Amino acid sequence: xxxxxxxxxxxxxxxxxxxxxxxxxxxxxxxxxxxxxxxxxxxxxxxxxxxxxxxxxxxxxxxxxxxxxxxxxxxxxxxxxxxxxxxxxxxxxxxxxxxxxxxxxxxxxxxxxxxxxxxxxxxxxxxxxxxxxxxxxxxxxxxxxxxxxxxxxxxxxxxxxxxxxxxxxxxxxxxxxxxxxxxxxxxxxxxxxxxxxxxxxxxxxxxxxxxxxxxxxxxxxxxxxxxxxxx
Amino acid sequence: xxxxxxxxxxxxxxxxxxxxxxxxxxxxxxxxxxxxxxxxxxxxxxxxxxxxxxxxxxxxxxxxxxxxxxxxxxxxxxxxxxxxxxxxxxxxxxxxxxxxxxxxxxxxxxxxxxxxx
Numbered sequence: 001x002x003x004x005x006x007x008x009x010x011x012x013x014x015x016x017x018x019x020x021x022x023x024x025x026x027x028x029x030x031x032x033x034x035x036x037x038x039x040x041x042x043x044x045x046x047x048x049x050x051x052x053x054x055x056x057x058x059x060x061x062x063x064x065x066x067x068x069x070x071x072x073x074x075x076x077x078x079x080x081x082x083x084x085x086x087x088x089x090x091x092x093x094x095x096x097x098x099x100x101x102x103x104x105x106x107x108x109x110x111x112x113x114x115x116x117x118x119x120x121x122x123x124x125x126x127x128x129x130x131x132x133x134x135x136x137x138x139x140x141x142x143x144x145x146x147x148x149x150x151x152x153x154x155x156x157x158x159x160x161x162x163x164x165x166x167x168x169x170x171x172x173x174x175x176x177x178x179x180x181x182x183x184x185x186x187x188x189x190x191x192x193x194x195x196x197x198x199x200x201x202x203x204x205x206x207x208x209x210x211x212x213x214x215x216x217x218x219x220x221x222x223x224x225x226x227x228x229x230x231x
Numbered sequence: 232x233x234x235x236x237x238x239x240x241x242x243x244x245x246x247x248x249x250x251x252x253x254x255x256x257x258x259x260x261x262x263x264x265x266x267x268x269x270x271x272x273x274x275x276x277x278x279x280x281x282x283x284x285x286x287x288x289x290x291x292x293x294x295x296x297x298x299x300x301x302x303x304x305x306x307x308x309x310x311x312x313x314x315x316x317x318x319x320x321x322x323x324x325x326x327x328x329x330x331x332x333x334x335x336x337x338x339x340x341x342x343x344x345x346x347x348x
Contacts, residue, residue, distance in 0.1 A: 001345075022346055031347055049320075053312070070317050147311050149305045152302035153302050193348060196348040200348075
């Protein structure tokens with residue numbers, strides 16, 4: 001999805017680095033290899049991006065200037081085109097089982113702003129620090145996600161869970177991932193990763209966790225799934 | 232950061248947390264937080280409990296596995312970013328080859344998180 005933009009903007013001085021927040025990198029491989037991306041395409045099993053930058057969902061993006069200074073903190077980052085969400089529009093819901101249809105109904109309500117995001121990105125690449133979308137260091141810190149000690153603790157629990165899962169102790173990971181969900185309930189990356197192990201794809205309700213993608217999206221309002229971009 | 236003991240090598244602490252220990256304290260970008268002498272039992276080591284307390288980093292213990300995990304700072308700015316200076320980030324590609332974000336200095340970078348799930 002990002003390769004087209006990379007082809008357009010790399011000659012003008014932009015590099016795109018994509019990072020898969022997959023605990024199991026093999027699940028990301030089928031999305032990486034066929035694309036033949038010419039940009040760095042990395043894997044972040046322990047969700048360092050959550051810790052270091054404040055990522056809470058995907059896709060989320062951060063802008064970093066030539067001197068290594070962040071000029072826009074984490075925000076929803078949709079490229080101009082998304083074949084996955086586009087395909088939601090063309091499915092005939094009446095042909096689906098009800099438990100799949102209800103999820104799709106919510107997914108269709110999710111609001112994204114690809115045109116705005118890409119326009120902002122092109123402006124920054126063209127004009128650099130003169131772009132109104134390149135923020136001052138104080139504004140970058142101010143707009144970064146609030147983090148109290150509970151949210152910080154969620155990161156520690158997520159990492160312990162990832163370690164135990166990787167060591168073959170998946171059942172021992174679940175209490176830590178439950179704790180991460182409790183301590184940082186607004187972080188979708190911790191929840192979606194965990195739900196997906198128990199119910200791949202649909203991320204439905206299982207005995208392992210107290211919630212599911214559908215329940216949490218319904219409670220939040222699908223239109224609030226991605227906060228609006230603050231240009 | 233996963234730990235099996237609470238006094239650790241300073242370099243590995245810096246690599247994993249992004250906080251460097253300097254004479255003026257624990258520093259990230261232009262931000263430095265003073266530390267008591269007890270944070271550094273000797274020149275090559277850091278007492279994680281002391282730094283954790285000063286930076287608001289939670290320390291979670293899993294007694295059954297004899298492991299601790301140290302979370303990120305929460306009390307410096309109260310936000311995910313303590314500074315706008317981008318933290319170093321070294322992550323592997325799909326084949327395990329490490330890539331350092333700092334190798335892209337001189338270019339603008341869009342860092343994008345995505346997932347298969």
